[in-house]
Amino acid sequence: MAGEQGTGRAFADIMRLAEQVEPGQPGWTRRVFSPEYRSSRALVAELMGGAGLTVTQDAAGNLIGKLPSDRPEAPALVLGSHTDTVLGGGRFDGMAGVAAAIEVARRLRERGQPLARPLWVVDFLGEEPNAFGISCVGSRAVAGALTREHLGLEGPDGRTLADALGEHGADPERIAEARWASGVVGSYLELHVEQGPRLERAGVGLGVVTAIAGIHRAEIRLVGRADHAGTTPMGQRRDALLAAAEVCLALEAIGSRDESGVATVGHLVLEPNSANVVPELVTLVAEYRSSDPNWLTESDRQLVEMISEAPSRRGVQGAMSWLSQEPPTACSADLMRLLTRAVGQLGEEPLALSSGAGHDAVQIASLCPVGMLFVPSRDGRSHCPEEWTEPDQVELGVRALEAAALELLSGGPNGEWA
Ligand SMILES: [Zn+2]
Numbered sequence: 001m002a003g004e005q006g007t008g009r010a011f012a013d014i015m016r017l018a019e020q021v022e023p024g025q026p027g028w029t030r031r032v033f034s035p036e037y038r039s040s041r042a043l044v045a046e047l048m049g050g051a052g053l054t055v056t057q058d059a060a061g062n063l064i065g066k067l068p069s070d071r072p073e074a075p076a077l078v079l080g081s082h083t084d085t086v087l088g089g090g091r092f093d094g095m096a097g098v099a100a101a102i103e104v105a106r107r108l109r110e111r112g113q114p115l116a117r118p119l120w121v122v123d124f125l126g127e128e129p130n131a132f133g134i135s136c137v138g139s140r141a142v143a144g145a146l147t148r149e150h151l152g153l154e155g156p157d158g159r160t161l162a163d164a165l166g167e168h169g170a171d172p173e174r175i176a177e178a179r180w181a182s183g184v185v186g187s188y189l190e191l192h193v194e195q196g197p198r199l200e201r202a203g204v205g206l207g208v209v210t211a212i213a214g215i216h217r218a219e220i221r222l223v224g225r226a227d228h229a230g231t232t233p234m235g236q237r238r239d240a241l242l243a244a245a246e247v248c249l250a251l252e253a254i255g256s257r258d259e260s261g262v263a264t265v266g267h268l269v270l271e272p273n274s275a276n277v278v279p280e281l282v283t284l285v286a287e288y289r290s291s292d293p294n295w296l297t298e299s300d301r302q303l304v305e306m307i308s309e310a311p312s313r314r315g316v317q318g319a320m321s322w323l324s325q326e327p328p329t330a331c332s333a334d335l336m337r338l339l340t341r342a343v344g345q346l347g348e349e350p351l352a353l354s355s356g357a358g359h360d361a362v363q364i365a366s367l368c369p370v371g372m373l374f375v376p377s378r379d380g381r382s383h384c385p386e387e388w389t390e391p392d393q394v395e396l397g398v399r400a401l402e403a404a405a406l407e408l409l410s411g412g413p414n415g416e417w418a
Pocket residue numbers: 082093094127192359
């Protein structure tokens with residue numbers, strides 16, 4: 001590999017970014033709005049500048065690096081991802097995509113590649129869920145979907161999202177200016193770590209994403225009756241926690257009925273949560289995800305039916321309200337073919353797979369066709385310190401992204417992309 005131009009540079013950039021983490025926090029924590037996030041983005045801007053990109057920060061705090069084309073009016077090719085992490089996260093989720101995009105720009109510029117359309121490299125602000133209860137802040141803003149209500153969301157210390165953006169050097173008053181006008185961007189490609197085990201299990205180096213899962217979340221309230229744990233006979237109880245246990249197992253059955261989706265209860269609050277009191281109230285969040293809209297619709301139906309029946313068998317009242325019903329996002333068939341060709345040029349056969357995790361691409365899909373490329377995650381691990389992708393796997397991803405970008409930037413096989 002030594003001789004190949006630029007080999008290892010994207011991986012080295014990922015490792016440099018990983019040096020900027022929040023002190024005293026687990027793993028490789030660098031959450032949005034932390035001082036370390038802010039300083040790390042000075043490094044991202046420096047890397048973009050070094051690659052020859054002209055860098056600006058927009059009103060939403062997105063870092064955007066541009067390589068010009070002699071056809072400036074042609075819709076831009078956008079390559080991007082994010083550089084914030086979850087608490088206790090790893091070094092690759094998001095960063096791999098930003099580093100790969102910067103490296104692609106670097107290689108194009110070093111070769112003096114003429115561009116049939118502008119190339120933008122974007123580090124979207126705050127993709128991961130934050131203290132304000134919202135994810136994909138920056139990509140929502142460019143899609144025109146970051147609302148006044150979002151900006152007014154309060155964190156635990158009473159600051160609003162607008163306050164946090166302002167303190168971070170963004171300009172929430174001018175958030176509308178961050179929006180990308182229609183026709184300005186033509187295609188979006190995002191390289192990301194898979195965050196699951198399928199590529200590794202199949203022994204395949206690259207995945208072409210078919211769709212990004214839709215997410216349905218419902219809050220379920222189960223109201224029983226608090227009674228003395230020592231004196232109330234088993235047959236006379238209205239135990240909200242036992243009803244919740246049945247709901248959790250029923251949800252597992254909904255998620256396991258075929259391979260099309262997954263279901264989880266990841267949040268549950270119990271009251272009064274006392275060793276000698278029969279539980280009176282449980283609030284839990286049921287979530288399921290699938291890239292198949294029909295699977296989600298059928299899951300909704302089964303969930304509603306189950307909540308109306310299962311708790312009442314224990315004398316417990318069940319009620320539910322939807323927190324979100326986000327539909328799946330389909331990747332562009334044209335861009336899937338393009339990415340498959342690009343992987344094929346490297347002598348590899350990609351795996352077609354859906355994404356169970358959300359990405360900035362979901363927001364950008366309202367603006368232009370989107371495509372995603374996955375590189376493997378060791379042991380399928382992500383959102384944890386163990387997150388790892390080998391240097392040669394990152395390099396393969398960079399080369400595939402580069403080949404795909406090159407086709408779009410050279411006007412396509414028949415010039416149809418321009
Ligand atoms: Zn990510």
